Amino acid sequence: MNDRRIAATLLLLCLTRVAAAQANGALPEQQPAAEAPITSPSQLPLPETPTAGMVFAPFPGKLSCGEFDSPWNNFYADGRVNRSLVLGRAWLEMEYLAWASKPTQLPALVSTSPLGTDPADAGILGPDGSVLFGGRQTQNDLRSGARLNFGYWFTPEHAAGLEAHFLWLDGHKIDQFAAGGDDLILANPFVDATSGLNSAVLISYPGLQDGEARLRSNMQLFGVEWLGRCLLGVQGCSRLDFLGGYRFLRLDDNARVDSVFLSLDDSTGFDADSIVARTDGFTSKNQFHGGEFGLVYRWWNCCWAVNLTGKVALGGTRTIARVGGQTTVISPTDDVTVTPGGVFAQPSNIGQYARSDFAAVGDVGIRVEYAFTPQLRLTAGYNWLTWSSVARIGDSIDTTVDPSQIAPGSNPVATRPAFAFRPNSFWTHGLTFGGYYDF
Secondary structure, X not given: OHHHHHHHHHHHHHHHHHHHHHHOOOOOXXXXXXXXXXXXXXXXXXXXXXXXXXOOOOOOOOOOOOOOOOOOHHHHOOOOOOOOOOHHHEEEEEEEEEEEEOOEEEOOOEEEOOOOOOOOOOOOOEOOEEEEEOOEEEOOOOEEEEEEEEEEEOOOOOOEEEEEEEEEEOOOOEEEEEEOOOOOOEEEEEEEOOOOOEEEEEEEEOOOEEEEEEEEEEEEEEEEEEEEEEEEEEEOOEEEEEEEEEEEXXXXXXXXXXXXXXXXXXXXXXXXXXXXEEXXXXXXXXXXXXXXXXXXXXXXXXXXXXXXXXXEEEEEEEEEEEEEEEEEEEOOOOOEEEEEOOOOOOOOOOEEEEEEEEEEEEEEEEEEEEEOOOOEEEEEEEEEEEEEEEOOHHHHOOOEEOHHHOOOXXXXXXXXXXXXXXXXXXXEEEEEXXXXXXX
């Protein structure tokens, strides 16, 4: 009995000393295994699906303005309440474009000469004649446009989604007008197909014709993209996405020359006091349809982000060109006569023409963003768009004319002017400024 009491007393004494040693730090406590530091949201498991009224808070260790555009932004960086589970995955972006395009060359369409030039030489390009309208490059000035982009993510982690892009770029509208009378000689210059020499048809010459001329030209670019987007990977504060889908582009080009004059003398070929109006119109419409693929690389740090985008579309360009012209004569007795053909548009080239070509479209861009909130950003960037095969209308205007076709003449077997497609490349580039909103 005494032995049991002694053993119990010794055991109690040992336990008491061990507890005292732990309290004084003499014996180390067992520490839990250290966890790997969190450096990216991709290291965290996705939380449960948010419900209405749930407040999303940053994860432990996240910077106060951390990876605002990470795939897990909707869960970890958004402080909004009652966020829609449907609209909460949609985004919208609007951009203003300040772009310039590859120029097109308009030939000399209206000319002039110094007063006193012989009527036989007036308007002929050379020592006594100069270009008034045309004869220079156009559509290469900086001009405005817009781009509307919107998309929807299928998953809260932004792993896959759909997006659409709409592009519009206005052209440089050319509208030039000149009135002749007694102060200015006006003519349409051309190359005589029968002799190969420069020639001209008069619009206004003092004492012979009192007329005026007008040149109008414009260009517009439209585009649509329907793309699927898939996350390829996330590494720290960057991600890489694949894009694939459909691209459409349309480039419209047109030029029109109008002239009207009052015949003052029968030597003009028209009875005195007759009114003569000539019109030459040229239009082209290039449409591209093709499949598109590309990559988007995104890097962000705090509230700043940089986007690098590269896309290629392969498909076909369908070009439709139209040439039209007519001469309207109102006689002194008010009889009206309309004949096909103006000056540069004659029965030999009037009509509609079409062709199809394989084409490729390339699109590269860089964009810098600043996020005021997790859902609102301002953007600024640069884009370059190139199209391998288009037909510009300025390249299809034939200024070699058989003068026997010009009213009041008529020659059904004449072959010039003629129409020919001259495909070439097209590019446009410039700055973009916009805003992005995450719903």
